[in-house]
Amino acid sequence: MTSLLSAISLCFIPGIITVIIFHGLWKRVHVYDSFIEGAKTGIATAVEILPFIIAIFIGIEAMVSSGAMEYLENIIGPVFEKLGIPRELTSLILLRPVSGSGSLALVERMVTTYGADSFLGNVASVMAGTCETVFYVIAVYFGATAVKKIRHSLLAGLVGYGVGVMASVWIYRLME
């Protein structure tokens, strides 16, 4: 099952490229010129989002390297415990919405410490696999637009995140 799904995932990118190129040739599109034309706009978008990426990177780094994140964990940990979320997961829950690579490193540490097949290891894996880097996504996506008022997008993201966190804990609670 896993290997089949992995194979499909593996074929995703090459498959799309093949279809696009063949269809282009079939319709007599100048594929090379068309590619260059499009690639130009891609570079332009990358340059446009650069300031937003830098802003969010330093914001996150400020929280992590100063140790403010740890303080926040100590404050929030007990609240999470009341909701039935083990304390060990607090730092992951706080880190995941802001940093993809940081939270993966944390999951790596957690599965080695608690064991990959333990309750905590499983929950941490599911959490990191399903929950998104909400703040980062919002900053970067809207960075590509003229939007200043983001309306309910942050709330929608955070509600989805919270539900995802609770669901990952409960799905393993119920299986035990």
Add this chain to the structure above:
Amino acid sequence: MMNYIWAGMLLSGIAVAAYRGVLGSFSEGLMTSCTEGVYFVIGLAGIMAVWSGLMNIAKDSGLIDAFARLVRPMIRFLFPKERNRETIAMMLMSFSANIFGAGNSATVFALKSMVMLDEENGHSPVASDAMCMFMAANMSMIQIVPVTIVKIRSDAGSSDPGSIILPSIIVGIVSMIASIAVCKIYERKSCK
């Protein structure tokens, strides 16, 4: 909103660093992270150029049009007002790249979608319903094989690294429903 969050992150970071006397390593971290940000975008720029180029071929050949016509009924629930075929195709590409775990490509399609939605929104400073919905759906999009996580687990000696796949999909769907519901509620509110 973003103003306060960002200012809060930086200022609380500085305050805590000063209190703990780690201002030196704090500044160093800050400078390293902005360089990392640039490296990240440089990496992204390449992928972005490739996908933008390929999508341009697909646009010229009419493939995007055909694809969008095919999937429009599926996407109508989320984006009832969306008419632009190219935007629909781009958003769907972003969703599928997410599902298949092509993270960076998904970011690229998402950014392109946002640029297009921004144009349809007349570059307004207020986010449109479609933007919020797209973001909500994309943020909680499921991934059929969370490759990195499975790898981490097998490295850590898990007896069944793939055992998290089904729970992940279930959790992903539940959280996606929640996000979409929030958007739908707000859309209704703003209609009145």
